[in-house]
Amino acid sequence: MKTSAENKTKLISIVTPCFNEEDNVAELYRQVQEVLATLPEYRFEHIFIDNDSKDRTVEILKGIAARDRNVKIIVNSRNFGHLRSPTHGILQAHGDAVILLVADLQDPPPMIRDFVRKWEEGYKVVLGVKTNSEETPAMFMIRKMYYNLIGRLSDIELTKNNTGFGLYDRCIVEPLRRMDDPYPYFRGIVSEIGFEKAIIEYLQPVRKRGITKNNFYTLYDTAMLGITNHSRVPLRMATMLGFAMSALSLLVSIGYLAAKLVFWDRFSAGMAPVVIGLFFFSSVQLFFIGILGEYIGLIYTQVQKRPLVIEKERINFDKDA
Incomplete structure (x- = not known):
């Protein structure tokens, strides 16, 4: 049973999709805990959803979860892709707000404080937007061209240079449950639902550990899904x-x-x-x-x-x- 104090305290869910991130999950958890320690007025749950990793990712996460009951783990039966798995993780969250934070540390955990501050100001959606990136200039330019293209083609206004990193109020998550989309383009769905967005700009750091799990096919799949889902x-x-x-x-x-x-x-x-x-x-x-x-x-x-x-x-x- 929850105490009356727990019922009054807002719960924030952090959802982290991961796949073969044994080099990063422990460090991510540590950085997130440092941020949460500065926000004692909230309760937190940290949900890791693993896409059937073949390395020690799940083993490391189980060790963390054994020490911290606020850490929750979902292990998929196979790799369901980079679009379906994060959305499923968001739908399992119980928080008053949900923060999507990937495991590769290219989305800076300290920005959680900024997201929560904007949320308390009344924004239902707070998005982290990359103004620049420490990745190769060519790749950043390609991504920027794609966002410009989809912005021109789309029937709705999509946020450029946002990968999904951000905070989403419960009023965004609940319509997402009712949509029952088996292959969701989450960034587009958020724009489809509406509500005024707060934008927080940041410089995306380069990946320091491990290798990216994105390849040409996954990037192409995301690009085409964004176009076909939101434009005729x-x-x-x-x-x-x-x-x-x-x-x-x-x-x-x-x-x-x-x-x-x-x-x-x-x-x-x-x-x-x-x-x-x-x-x-x-x-x-x-x-x-x-x-x-x-x-x-x-x-x-x-x-x-x-x-x-x-x-x-x-x-x-x-x-x-």
Whole structure:
């Protein structure tokens, strides 16, 4: 049973998704505890959701959880990806606010204080936004170009240079539960729900331990999901471009016909325009067939209604029963 004092004290949940982060989880926990010690007026729970790590991540977390009952662990039955697992962790939180904090220490734990301060000012969403990064300039530039692209294409206003790092009030988490999205683009859903956002800028530090778990496929998957979930512009571009190409083809054919009639003996187009036109139109068709396939794939994923993750084990959740 909770005491009356516990009932009055706000609970803040920190959710940390991890996969093969044996070099970072203990240090992350230590830094988070240092921050929480400066916020004695709140209660905290720290939920680690592990995507079936193959190293000692879970072993280290179990040791921490044995010493600290406020540390809770969810171990997935397999790797369910970098989108589904964090969302499932957020949905298991019981806090008045939830903070999403990844395990690689590239999101600075000391910013938790700033998030909570803005939350107490009345903001329901507080986001950490990277103004710059110590990662390679080329990668940061690519990410920036992507955020600019999706910002132009999206039907809603998405926050640029935010990876999900931030604080979310319970009024954001509860609609997320009702959406029952089997493959959620969390950053887009937060913008879809609405509410005024507080932005806190920071310099993203370089990863000091371990290697990144992102690769070209995961980055591409996130990028396409952000576009297909929140924009119909690519589909409309296909329609408009198809109409424009048809009109251009008609004009070119009329021009060729007129040139042939006027310069019958001297005009010879040859095969080059035919071959170039064939390859050009084929590439355009394949591009938009791919775009259409992304939308169909998204629909297919939605109608399957599979769970976000399947849990293999959970630790220290018994006191919530």
